[in-house]
Amino acid sequence: MPDTTTAPSTGRKxxxxxxxxxxxxxxxxxxVGAVSRSAYQISTEYGRAPLAYSLSAAAALAYAFITYSLxxxxxxxxKAALVCCAAELAGxxxxxxxxxxxxxxxxxxxxxxxxxxxxxFIPVILPITGMLWLxxxx
Numbered sequence: 001m002p003d004t005t006t007a008p009s010t011g012r013k014x015x016x017x018x019x020x021x022x023x024x025x026x027x028x029x030x031x032v033g034a035v036s037r038s039a040y041q042i043s044t045e046y047g048r049a050p051l052a053y054s055l056s057a058a059a060a061l062a063y064a065f066i067t068y069s070l071x072x073x074x075x076x077x078x079k080a081a082l083v084c085c086a087a088e089l090a091g092x093x094x095x096x097x098x099x100x101x102x103x104x105x106x107x108x109x110x111x112x113x114x115x116x117x118x119x120x121f122i123p124v125i126l127p128i129t130g131m132l133w134l135x136x137x138x
Contacts, residue, residue: 027067034060049108059111089127
């Protein structure tokens with residue numbers, strides 16, 4: 001039976017196995033959602049809520065980087081994804097708190113508004129799950 005913990009051509013430890021595959025899938029869905037949302041809003045309504053739309057674009061970049069790192073595999077990618085998940089969680093917590101404390105600063109929602117309530121709280125659950133998975137894959 002082949003070894004599925006190491007990518008055959010690179011020798012890097014795979015991060016996309018078992019629950020990691022679901023994690024990659026969820027991050028991929030979030031990339032598509034955040035990129036399409038921010039691209040549309042920035043291109044059509046930027047003057048209305050530039051902070052909110054820019055934060056959604058930043059969320060999209062974080063999701064894309066984590067997805068890439070998980071697919072790439074290896075120890076360096078695992079560490080980079082772990083740091084990015086921690087930064088993502090910090091962003092969700094800061095923006096979530098900010099949108100609750102000062103809603104007038106956000107005329108429109110971001111991906112991370114109200115801790116990701118508009119996305120079924122996936123933005124706050126995903127980085128926690130990601131960090132737990134990445135720590136387990138050490």
